[in-house]
Amino acid sequence: MQINTVNDLFIHGLSDIYNAEKQLARALAKLAREASSPELVEAFNQHLEETQGQILRIDQMIEAEGSLKIKRMKCHAMEGLVDEANEVIESTQKGSVRDAALIAAAQKVEHYEIASYGTLCTLADQLGLKKVKTLLAQTLEEEKKTDNLLTTIATSNVNSKAEVE
Numbered sequence: 437m438q439i440n441t442v443n444d445l446f447i448h449g450l451s452d453i454y455n456a457e458k459q460l461a462r463a464l465a466k467l468a469r470e471a472s473s474p475e476l477v478e479a480f481n482q483h484l485e486e487t488q489g490q491i492l493r494i495d496q497m498i499e500a501e502g503s504l505k506i507k508r509m510k511c512h513a514m515e516g517l518v519d520e521a522n523e524v525i526e527s528t529q530k531g532s533v534r535d536a537a538l539i540a541a542a543q544k545v546e547h548y549e550i551a552s553y554g555t556l557c558t559l560a561d562q563l564g565l566k567k568v569k570t571l572l573a574q575t576l577e578e579e580k581k582t583d584n585l586l587t588t589i590a591t592s593n594v595n596s597k598a599e600v601e
Contacts, residue, residue, distance in 0.1 A: 437507050446559040451506040453552045454494050456514035459544060461487045463518045467542065470525045473535045477588050480542070483582050490575045497568045504568070517545050539590045546583040553579060 439445050461484060468480035498504045521541040528534035553576035560569035 437509065442559060443563060446563060446565075447506060447554065448509075449496065449544070449552060449556050450504070451495070451509050452513075453549070453556065454491070454506055454522045455509055456511035456549070457487055457491045457494070459511060459514045459518055460549075461491065463521060467521060467538055470530065471535050471538055472530050472532070472545060473589065473593070475593075476535050476539065479582070479585055481536065483542075486578055486582070490578065491499070493571050493575055497571050500567050500571075501565060509564065513548055514545070517541070517548060520544065539586050543583055543586050546579055546586065549574065549579045550583065551578065 437448055437451075439448055446585075448547070464480050464484040464487060466541050468484065471477045471480060498506060521538065524537040524541050528537055531546060553572055557569055557572045557585065560566075560572055
């Protein structure tokens with residue numbers, strides 16, 4: 437996609453994160469199956485539901501703004517982050533060490549999403565897309581909460597259990 441304007445940049449970013457969310461939705465079910473901490477399994481399952489809602493929210497943005505037409509594209513960054521999570525699964529045994537590694541992998545994903553949604557909020561504001569910005573900001577807050585939850589799970593028990601395994 438040729439990017440010549442701020443609007444083009446916004447469409448590119450929205451198209452990219454739309455595909456990223458779809459990739460993540462497929463990956464989260466696997467992460468939940470591979471985790472052993474009940475709290476972490478619940479967090480992954482909860483974020484899967486949230487991610488499905490975020491995909492629907494992007495669909496709502498496109499419907500609300502007739503001028504938004506996202507492009508079919510692959511988010512290579514998310515593909516790489518999912519590949520890293522799969523490498524963690526392949527190189528660890530189920531248990532606290534794997535859980536700690538899965539949290540680290542998931543937080544990389546969250547940080548990517550936080551950066552993407554933050555940028556999209558700024559661009560939507562600049563383009564005067566108030567309703568779209570509101571919806572993007574809602575997703576941004578969900579991503580921040582998920583990142584904080586993962587930190588809490590890691591520091592409350594998973595990392596200390598992993599240290600003694």
